[in-house]
Amino acid sequence: MQDHEHLHPHTAQAGAAEPFGGGFSRRAFLRGSGAAAAATALATGQGLAEAQEKKKSKIVSGKGPATILLNVNGKDHKVQAEPRTTLIEVLRYQLKLTGCKPVSNDGVSGASTVLIDGKLVSASTALAVACVKKKIQTVESLGGAPPSGKGPDPVAKAFVHADASQCGFCTPGFVVTVRQFLDKNPKATEAQIRAGLNGNICRCGTYANVIQAALAVVKGGQ
DSSP states (O other), X not given: OHHHHHHOGGGSSTTOOOBOSTTOBHHHHHHHHHHHHHHHHHHHHHHHHHHHHHHHHHHHHTTOOEEEEEEETXXXXXXXXXXXXXXXXXXXXXXXOOOSOOSXXXXXXXXXXXXXXTEEEETTTSBGGGGTTSEEEOGGGGTTOTTTOSOOOHHHHHHHXXXXXXXXXXXXXXXXXXXXXXXHOTTOXXXXXXXXXXXXXXXXXXXXXHHHHHHHHHHHTO
């Protein structure tokens, strides 16, 4: 027993640190390594957090609003817009064109539909700065309001005649969509009209009357 203890003196006392070369113990080495790793992780984590915070602050602050020129319903307008300002915000709150409705921020309802260079676009998702040098047409241009002065568009008249609205929030988007669709498909069938209006939602369920309004325009040849 004495010989055994002589050969392994570090095991004679429970929990004693093992020699690890040059007078250092393995336990001290591991403890020191753990502290160094923790310090490195802490420093790295703080650095990443600070970098992310600086990046976030830079994005939020931006450069502030700038004056841009938008052509809406055939007339140029100077408006103020930040890089994040949507087209519907400019139309409703600066130009007082409240036809397009902010029913859904992602534009899936179709209530904020406008025409940009003849294409259907959701004003809720389009950035105002991206519409510079483009021709924007809102539902107001189809209702006979200035500057058109031509009276209501046949599509708008058909919606009134067919009673194709209830609460009215979806109606402007439907009118714009029907007008654009029939311009491209003047002899559209009912099945084609249903497919063409698939991007617009009516919470009141007046789809049948909307279809009848579109068919009336087709039959009238306008």
